[in-house]
Amino acid sequence: MPAEDGSRSRATLHEVAAQADVSVSTVSKVLNGRSGVSDETRARIEALLQDHRYQQRTAKRPAAPLIDVLCYEVDSPFGSEVVASIEQSARQRRIGMVLTGATEQSTPYEHWLDDVLRRQPVGVVLIACKLSADDRQRLRSRNIPLVMVDPAGTPAPDVPSIGSADWNGGYQATRHLIDLGHTRIGIITGPTDMMASTARLSGYRAALDSAGLSSEPELIRPGHFHHADGLEQGRALLQLPDRPTAIFASSDLYALGVYEAARSLGMTIPGDLSVVGYDDLRIAQWAGPPLTTVHVPLVAMAEQAVHLVMRLGDEPELAFSRIDIDTTLVVRASTAPIRAS
Amino acid sequence: MPAEDGSRSRATLHEVAAQADVSVSTVSKVLNGRSGVSDETRARIEALLQDHRYQQRTAKRPAAPLIDVLCYEVDSPFGSEVVASIEQSARQRRIGMVLTGATEQSTPYEHWLDDVLRRQPVGVVLIACKLSADDRQRLRSRNIPLVMVDPAGTPAPDVPSIGSADWNGGYQATRHLIDLGHTRIGIITGPTDMMASTARLSGYRAALDSAGLSSEPELIRPGHFHHADGLEQGRALLQLPDRPTAIFASSDLYALGVYEAARSLGMTIPGDLSVVGYDDLRIAQWAGPPLTTVHVPLVAMAEQAVHLVMRLGDEPELAFSRIDIDTTLVVRASTAPIRAS
DNA sequence: CTGAAAGCGCTTACAG
DNA sequence: CTGAAAGCGCTTACAG
DSSP, X not given: OGGGOSSSOOOOHHHHHHHHTSOHHHHHHHHTTOSOSOHHHHHHHHHHHHXXXXXXXXXXXXXXOEEEEEETTTTSHHHHHHHHHHHHHHHHTTOEEEXXXXXXXXXXXXXXHHHHHHHOOSEEEEESOOOOHHHHHHHHHTTOOEEEESXXXXXXXXXXXXXXXXXXXXXXXXXXXXXXXXXXXXXXXXXXXXXXXXXXXXXXXXXXXXXXXXXOGGGEEOOOSOHHHHHHHHHHHHXXXXXXXXXXXXXXXXXXXXXXXXXXXXXXXXXXXXEEEEEOOHHHHHSSSOOEEEEOXXXXXXXXXXXXXXXXXXXXXXXXXXXXXXXXXXXXXXXXXXXXX | OGGGOSSSOOOOXXXXXHHHTSOHHHHHHHHTTOSOSOHHHHHHHHHHHHHTTOOOSEEESSOSOEEEEEETTTTSXXXXXXXXXXXXXXXXXXXXXXXXXXXXXXXXXXXXHHHHHHHOOSEEEEESOOOOHHHHHHHHHTTOXXXXXXXBSXXXXXXXXXXXXXXXXXXXXXXXXXXXXOOOEEEEOOOTTBHHHHHHHHHHHHHHHHTXXXXXGGGEEOOOSOHHHHHHHHHHHHTSTTOOSEEEESXXXXXXXXXXXXXXXXXXXXXXXXXXXXXXXXXHHHSSSOOEXXXXXXXXXXXXXXXXXXXXXXXXXXXXXXXXXXXXXXXXXXXXXXXXX
């Protein structure tokens, strides 16, 4: 009974064959579920394989295809919806998705890339993350394609990226509030090193501009797409001497924070304050009141990302693509004409 | 320039060596980053490897260690928090987590297990899912340990599982409402084939019982842990002739649905209705008002799951463990004494 | 710095 | 049904 050698080195096919008193070929057949082995022999070999905790030491490529995904804040509503969408796209192609969470700096843990290289994935997808030039080079030298979704940091020119029409989204959100008669409109912006957030701010400014309104610095507040920022900056905005009557919270999480800020100050939404979010995550529908927000087509973005990363191997010229998918405004119950205020 | 043969079969080390006019050994060294190769030769070989999109066809074990996770509703707040916790535990051990979403029946897609076996993971973790006896046997015969977190379906006796103290949680939640003076307390229960949900219901009944209150069938409503169930059953409960003054929503998502139900009927929380949730997901804190709920220690459960699945290989006797981690009630702003009603 | 040779762990026709 | 033999794609001492 060689069952307890959990610590010793694993047996090889050869050793198992010797103990079973058969040839290596026969053991190989059993292992691979081939026919042409008597039931009795098969059973004996199966038992031995189990006892030894047999594991193959060399394997033929192609191994099971994998895709490596690095995601900023996987546990956030945004992260989890993107990841779920990517998983679905990968699953349809029978590709396994290896998921890793990023650090607070939107970068991977120290030796992440070593681990990725050992896995030999067919491709790598980054979500709201960045990667050092060094690491990008290592991927390139192994012919492992890289795609970024909503990249953080300064974008690398030769890495394809997928985003949404953020400028447009910011414009639509702000325009909607202007159309409702609001003239003092606050905004809570995202990290300055993400193109997605600066584009939203830019859209906000453009909308104000085209309506002949000025964008006032005191109405523009920074944050990191967290709920706590929404609460804090929301309270700050609402306590301004000449407070805004509407806030463009450039993420749904901000919007929930603003909801809480309004509640804590005894204001109702949309009666006293109109709020527009961004992303249209599931939580937007569940909020009280349901949130007017900019719909970001995460499912389509994920599908594009997987599609692109799969094709990049054969069509290197795609490396310079930059895909932006359209956003649409979804009007729900958190916005109302200003006279309601 | 053999760069465009994306369709042809990949080159072997041997072929690359021939073209580079060096021996196989030298190419092997370059590939593995060994020293003892001139810069010039190395560069020439690197270039060739790139051109050919060289990929290894056989690899030495141990390959990069993987853990396979199958999760019901990965995109739900519950699923994503569990998955993120498991990822963190796996990451600390430098193990890659392959994530797959389950179907609506809490089972994997048709050939999932084939894919898992090709990946040769060190272990498999199921979250709120079930697996056929056949598939379980196939895993066992390959010595791949299996652990279930909050299992669905009838539990298999020889598969270790991790859960939380659901009966206790149900009891605590109900007890809290009773202590506030409520006597008509509704409950929205989870799928009947999950032990976790029947245990919560059982705890609810026991709490009522110990307070001398009867549990009335019309106050017990079924659901599948979705927001929509909370809304629908919440409305049904609140429109009862003798409506409950408190609802134990046995998931946080239910609770948000109940919030919306109350809102749609013009009732306020906790003034007109007290609500207790279950899980203590992040959304519980973001709700308006912040939700009183039963805290489920997801991080600890995930850590236990990963820990267990790693040890099972060496200590098969652990296969019969059943671990339940303690729950605690977190009182926030959605519950109040009945006189407030 | 380079490569011939031995070796590893496996698979696969094919002869018996 | 079984296994000897050839082969595959790689790695690794070691001699030059």
